[in-house]
Amino acid sequence: MINRRDFLLKSALLSVASTTTLVADAVDNLSIITEKSSDIYLTHEDFITLGILRERFKRLKRFVGYANFNIISYNSSIFYARNYSSIGKFSKEEIYLMERFFYEDPSRYGFYGERTVENISDYIKKKDLQKISRSGHFIFKGTSLESYNRLQHDVDTHNIILTSGVRSVIKQMRLFVDKLYRNKGNLTRTTNAIAPPAYSYHSTGDYDLGKKGFGFANFTPRFALTKEYRELKKIPYIEMRYTLLNKDGVRYEPWHIKAKV
Numbered sequence: 624m625i626n627r628r629d630f631l632l633k634s635a636l637l638s639v640a641s642t643t644t645l646v647a648d649a650v651d652n653l654s655i656i657t658e659k660s661s662d663i664y665l666t667h668e669d670f671i672t673l674g675i676l677r678e679r680f681k682r683l684k685r686f687v688g689y690a691n692f693n694i695i696s697y698n699s700s701i702f703y704a705r706n707y708s709s710i711g712k713f714s715k716e717e718i719y720l721m722e723r724f725f726y727e728d729p730s731r732y733g734f735y736g737e738r739t740v741e742n743i744s745d746y747i748k749k750k751d752l753q754k755i756s757r758s759g760h761f762i763f764k765g766t767s768l769e770s771y772n773r774l775q776h777d778v779d780t781h782n783i784i785l786t787s788g789v790r791s792v793i794k795q796m797r798l799f800v801d802k803l804y805r806n807k808g809n810l811t812r813t814t815n816a817i818a819p820p821a822y823s824y825h826s827t828g829d830y831d832l833g834k835k836g837f838g839f840a841n842f843t844p845r846f847a848l849t850k851e852y853r854e855l856k857k858i859p860y861i862e863m864r865y866t867l868l869n870k871d872g873v874r875y876e877p878w879h880i881k882a883k884v
């Protein structure tokens with residue numbers, strides 16, 4: 624029969640043992656924790672909605688065409704989706720998710736860039752844009768277009784192409800949603816690779832340049848190893864927006880041009 628003294632001793636030992644085990648487990652898990660526990664993910668329900676939203680964006684893009692999709696407004700997207708069954712109406716959950724991505728403060732995910740668009744319904748006027756032939760993209764008239772046109776004379780642009788120009792809220796939203804989906808809902812990783820919908824400088828004048836025929840590699844650090852990149856680096860009236868270890872918390876993007884004529 625166990626007496627009270629033994630009982631107390633035994634429970635004390637047990638509790639020490641279990642505490643020790645917990646500490647050991649914690650130490651074991653520490654490497655996993657430091658890698659992943661700070662990353663913020665979407666909930667399972669939101670991830671399901673994200674997949675549905677992603678498909679709807681695909682249908683909307685097919686409906687309006689590649690070039691138009693770059694500059695389509697939020698309100699027009701809602702309108703087309705509601706009125707054309709080939710796209711289908713955005714659900715309450717999808718709208719909530721879009722508003723969340725647009726309005727929430729992304730600094731909690733490690734993104735510290737400036738907000739470039741105030742309201743989700745803000746739109747881009749077509750008269751402020753120049754369509755760049757054969758690219759399917761647009762550039763803002765003014766500083767951006769001046770720098771782009773000047774480039775045509777100052778460097779051998781034979782091999783340099785415009786890979787992304789003006790982006791509306793919806794276009795940036797679509798890129799963000801796509802990346803977030805591929806990152807399995809990891810918001811921290813995603814905001815390191817792409818600005819959230821209200822934070823893209825593509826909505827105010829920046830554009831991306833690449834090397835003809837280089838494909839997806841134009842959006843990797845490999846672009847910085849090309850002759851085309853070295854030529855661009857010499858141009859005084861453009862600069863890179865996202866340099867190595869930039870303060871915005873965005874990855875290195877040698878292809879992303881900030882115009883400053």
Ligand SMILES: [Zn+2]
Pocket residue numbers: 787825829830831878879880
């Ligand atoms: Zn860019």
